[in-house]
Amino acid sequence: EPEVTQTPSHQVTQMGQEVILRCVPISNHLYFYWYRQILGQKVEFLVSFYNNEISEKSEIFDDQFSVERPDGSNFTLKIRSTKLEDSAMYFCAIIPPAASTDTQYFGPGTRLTVL
Amino acid sequence: SQQGEEDPQALSIQEGENATMNCSYKTSINNLQWYRQNSGRGLVHLILIRSNEREKHSGRLRVTLDTSKKSSSLLITASRAADTASYFCATDAMDTGRRALTFGSGTRLQVQP
Numbered sequence: 642e643p644e645v646t647q648t649p650s651h652q653v654t655q656m657g658q659e660v661i662l663r664c665v666p667i668s669n670h671l672y673f674y675w676y677r678q679i680l681g682q683k684v685e686f687l688v689s690f691y692n693n694e695i696s697e698k699s700e701i702f703d704d705q706f707s708v709e710r711p712d713g714s715n716f717t718l719k720i721r722s723t724k725l726e727d728s729a730m731y732f733c734a735i736i737p738p739a740a741s742t743d744t745q746y747f748g749p750g751t752r753l754t755v756l
Numbered sequence: 757s758q759q760g761e762e763d764p765q766a767l768s769i770q771e772g773e774n775a776t777m778n779c780s781y782k783t784s785i786n787n788l789q790w791y792r793q794n795s796g797r798g799l800v801h802l803i804l805i806r807s808n809e810r811e812k813h814s815g816r817l818r819v820t821l822d823t824s825k826k827s828s829s830l831l832i833t834a835s836r837a838a839d840t841a842s843y844f845c846a847t848d849a850m851d852t853g854r855r856a857l858t859f860g861s862g863t864r865l866q867v868q869p
Contacts, residue, residue: 642801674856684799684844684859697856732799736855742804743787743848743855749798 643670643737645748653754657722662751664716664733672736673716674745675708677701677729684732690716723755761860762845768866775832777863779845780825786848788821789857790830793842802830802843837869 646665654660664673675687688698690708707719720727730752734745762779769775779788787806791799805812805821805828812819818831832839842864846857 672855676857676859683861684846684857686856686858689856699856730796734799734857742806744789744801744804745846745855745857746801747791747799752796 643735643746645733645735645746647731647733647748647751649751650749651752651754653756654723656725656755660720660723660753662718662720662731662733662753664718664735664748665714666716666733666735669738670735671738673708673710674734675718676732676734676747678732678750679726679729687718720753723753725755728753728755762843762863764863765861766864766866768868769835770868771835771837773835775835775839775865775867777830777843777865779828779830779860781828781845781847781858781860782826783847783849785823786855788819788828789846790817790819790828791844791846791859793844793862794840795842799844832865835865835867837867840865840867 648663652660673690676684678684686699688702688708689696705721710716730750732750733748785807787804789804790802792802793799803814803817803819805819816833821828842862844859844862846859848855848857
């Protein structure tokens with residue numbers, strides 16, 4: 642199974658602050674995804690990123706959110722001005738290059754707590 | 757109901773018994789995937805079944821897919837205490853060609869030692 646790491650594992654921030662969550666895939670992946678899971682709720686799709694641009698985004702992914710791959714390896718999710726309701730687990734997922742299936746492999750997640 | 761709904765919501769069994777979890781979905785799909793999540797942890801991929809497949813096995817896992825009923829089941833045989841976790845099905849929609857996954861609410865499985 643491809644290795645995907647996420648940093649930080651836990652982020653505590655004040656409402657209105659900006660946060661950057663990072664995903665570090667070990668191999669050279671093309672497909673990246675961000676999902677979030679509010680405590681006790683479903684995992685929800687946020688955005689997909691292919692070939693260095695957004696390929697799809699959900700209604701949740703509004704102007705407060707942005708993604709980029711700044712250095713060709715890390716994949717970041719930025720929340721510009723956090724709200725209380727942004728508190729959730731944020732998961733990065735990838736599809737390995739040359740994959741024969743669409744299996745998405747998830748990172749361990751970042752727990753974001755907005756106070 | 758929403759895309760990718762599992763039932764039961766919670767299941768408690770004894771070690772050694774089989775556990776069956778069901779998932780229903782609404783749209784046409786390319787694939788259906790099952791994931792496992794231990795409390796507060798990440799999602800671990802278990803198995804993917806394509807829309808043209810009807811059954812798939814992986815170790816103690818058996819997944820079936822019935823596209824006419826838009827449903828899938830996950831069977832864990834000879835369960836162990838370590839199987840205690842939440843199990844989610846996730847689908848990708850065929851009509852839009854999207855690969856983004858839609859998750860169900862999950863089944864919380866408790867295996868009593």
